[in-house]
Amino acid sequence: MYSPDNIFTTTIDKAVRWSRTQSMWPVTFGLACCAIEMMAAGSAKYDLARYGMEVFRASPRQADLMIVAGRVSQKMAPVLRQVYDQMAEPKWVIAMGACSSTGGMFNNYALVQGVDHIVPVDVYVPGCPPGPQSLMHGILTLHDKIMAGEINR
Amino acid sequence: MTEVQHVDVKDYHQDIQTLFNEGYEMMVDLTAVDWFRKKEPRFEVVVNLLSLSKNKRKTIKVKVDDKTLTVPSITDIYPGANFYEREVFDMFGILFENHPELTRILMPDDWIGYPLRKDYGSGRIPVQFKNAPKVD
Numbered sequence: 001m002y003s004p005d006n007i008f009t010t011t012i013d014k015a016v017r018w019s020r021t022q023s024m025w026p027v028t029f030g031l032a033c034c035a036i037e038m039m040a041a042g043s044a045k046y047d048l049a050r051y052g053m054e055v056f057r058a059s060p061r062q063a064d065l066m067i068v069a070g071r072v073s074q075k076m077a078p079v080l081r082q083v084y085d086q087m088a089e090p091k092w093v094i095a096m097g098a099c100s101s102t103g104g105m106f107n108n109y110a111l112v113q114g115v116d117h118i119v120p121v122d123v124y125v126p127g128c129p130p131g132p133q134s135l136m137h138g139i140l141t142l143h144d145k146i147m148a149g150e151i152n153r
Numbered sequence: 154m155t156e157v158q159h160v161d162v163k164d165y166h167q168d169i170q171t172l173f174n175e176g177y178e179m180m181v182d183l184t185a186v187d188w189f190r191k192k193e194p195r196f197e198v199v200v201n202l203l204s205l206s207k208n209k210r211k212t213i214k215v216k217v218d219d220k221t222l223t224v225p226s227i228t229d230i231y232p233g234a235n236f237y238e239r240e241v242f243d244m245f246g247i248l249f250e251n252h253p254e255l256t257r258i259l260m261p262d263d264w265i266g267y268p269l270r271k272d273y274g275s276g277r278i279p280v281q282f283k284n285a286p287k288v289d
Contacts, residue, residue: 075261109268109276110260 021143023052027063032070034097034129041132060086071099072112166225177202183237189271226252244269
C-alpha cells in the first residue's frame with residue numbers, strides 16, 4: 001500500500017553532497033586518445049549512466065565536471081580555461097591520463113606541462129591512456145572526495 | 154624514383170607554372186629544410202608535385218636567400234599550397250611573397266620564434282624522476 005507519510009531524516013549537507021555526486025554531468029572535452037577511452041567508459045559495456053553521468057554536455061553551462069582527456073597545447077590552454085570559467089559552480093576537474101596530468105611524453109615547447117597550470121585539478125587519473133575502469137575509479141574517487149568534503153568551497 | 158629538380162628563386166614561380174601546364178595537376182606537399190651549419194644557404198623549400206594523368210611525380214627544391222628569407226608564393230597556381238606555406242612560415246619563418254594571408258597556423262598568433270629551426274630549443278622541462286635512484 002502506498003503511503004505518502006513516509007519520511008527519512010538526514011542533514012542538508014549530506015543530501016546536497018549526495019545529489020551532487022549522483023548527477024554529475026561532464027562537459028565534452030576530449031582532446032586526444034584519452035577521449036576514446038572516455039567514450040568507451042560512456043558506452044554500453046562500462047556504462048557511466050550507472051553514476052548518473054552519461055550525459056556529456058556540449059555546453060559548459062550545463063556541466064559540473066570537466067574531464068580533460070588528452071594533451072593540452074599552448075594554443076588550447078586559453079580555450080580550456082574559458083570553458084572552465086563558463087561552467088557554473090560547483091565544478092570539478094579530472095585530469096585524465098599522463099599528458100593532462102604532467103605533460104606526459106610530450107616534454108616540449110608546444111604543450112602545457114600539466115593542466116594544473118591552468119585550472120585547479122581535483123583528481124589525477126594515471127595511465128597512457130587510462131582504461132575506462134581507471135577513469136571510473138577516478139570518478140568514484142571524486143565522489144568520495146565530495147561526500148567527505150564541505151558543500152561550499 | 155621521383156625526379157628532383159633544383160631551381161633558382163627567381164625562376165621558381167615560372168617553373169612551377171610550367172610544370173602545372175605540363176600536367177602536374179596536384180601539389181602533394183610543400184615543406185622546408187633547415188641545413189643549419191651544414192649547408193649554405195640555410196633554408197631550402199621543397200615542393201612535391203604529382204601528375205595524375207601521366208602517373209609521375211616531381212620534387213622541386215629551391216634555395217632560400219639568407220638575407221631576405223623570401224620565396225614567391227605558388228597559391229595562385231595551386232590554391233592548396235595556402236596552408237602549407239603558412240605552416241612553413243610558422244615553423245621556419247620563411248616569407249612567401251603575394252600570399253593572401255601569411256599568418257601563423259599551428260602556434261598561437263603571439264608566439265615568438267620558429268620552432269622547427271635547428272637552433273630552436275625543444276623547451277624541455279627537467280623532470281624529477283629522471284635522477285631518481287635506480288631500483289635493482
